[in-house]
Amino acid sequence: MELVQNVINQSQGRDRLFRATQYACALCAYALRNDNRRKDLVSKLERLEANMSAGRKLFRLGNTINAIESAKRNARLSDPALCLCLAVADVGRALYFICDNTLWAAGVGLLAGIDKERWSAAASRCYLLSLVMSLSRDVYVISRFVAEKTREKHFRRKMISHLKQNPDVAEVTVPQLDALVFLLLHCFKSQPAVLLDTVKNVCDLSIPLDKLGIYRSNAGAVAFCGLLSSLIGIVTLVRPDLKIKA
Template sequence: MDAFVKFTNQSQGRDRIFRATQYACALSIYLLRNNCEKKDLVAKLKSLETTMSAGRKLFRLGNTINSIEAAKRTMQLSDWVLRLCLTAANINRALYFICDNALWARSVGLIRDIDKERWSLNASRCYFFSLIMNLTRDVYVILQLMSQKVRDKHFRQKMDAHLNESPEVADVVVPQLDAFLFLLLESLKSQPAVAWDTLKNICDLFIPLDRLGIYQSNAGVVGFCGLVSSVIGIITLVQPTFKIKP
């Protein structure tokens, strides 16, 4: 109970609970859309989804400053690839929050003379580029982990033993592919934080892809991916060891 209270007392914790609820509602609405007996429930879920979305926008009002500060910190990283990817990701995230805050101000009547659709698309573009840079960082870290594994003599012996366990498979499956997959999985197992972050970013990517029309799926896929990434976000907040650094 104490852990739950500590979690909900954090603004990030409340935002992630709201986000998980929002996308759970979106997924439920999609699954129940053709059920005539559940019309009242669908209407309630739509209202709850709207409320969660509005609540999240309010929580994010200060996140622009946080993203700018994060960009300042990542500019000091010694690794130029991480410096480039994370700084670009944080700058795009800051721009996303600016657009998001403007949309919130319009929704409550503080601003009237902005194009809602245009600002929404700009927000999605910034979110998309931020995710792309984060995924680039994930791929770079994974390649580094794989390179370290390959140089490990003990691991090479383990991989050779794995490949020799099923020689008949090597006749069907390309041995190099089998070795690559084994190396990849072992690298991710050694650093679960990287695996969690990669999965989260991949799931999140479906949201702007659908919104921008780059890869249109449906509300069910978006709801499911948003829910999965939200749950991962909650897990990484509860267990900081699962959060990738830097």
């Protein structure tokens, strides 16, 4: 119960709980859409989903500043690849929040005469940019881990023993596919934060891809990906050690 209270007391925690509820409602509504006996329930779920989405927009009003500050910090990282990926990802997030805040202001009547579809598309493009750069960071971290492990003699012997291959494989610079799978599994086992962040970003990727028409998915798939991503986000709040570090 204390963990739940800690999550609720954080603005990020409330946003992720709202997000999880939003996509859970969307997933349930999609699953029940063809059941004529549940039309009233589907209608209620859709209204609750819309309310959760509106509430999240209100929570995100100050996130632009946070994203800009994060971009400034990440721009000072010593690793140039991490610096580029994280700084651009944060800039993408900041631009996304600006578009999102504009849409919220238009929705409550504070702004008039704006093209909502155009702003929504711009928000999705910025979100997509942020996710692509975040995934690039994940790939870089994984590739760096794989490169480090292939240079360790004792790990190469362990890998060869596990795969029951000829010792000559240990001298190969680029591992074979089965060796690469072994390395990836070892990476995710020793660094679960990397696995969670990768899965989260891949799941989130379906949302802007669908909205922009780049890769169409059905509403159920998008809702499932959004729910899984939200649950991972909640887990990383409850367990900060499972949140990937720069």
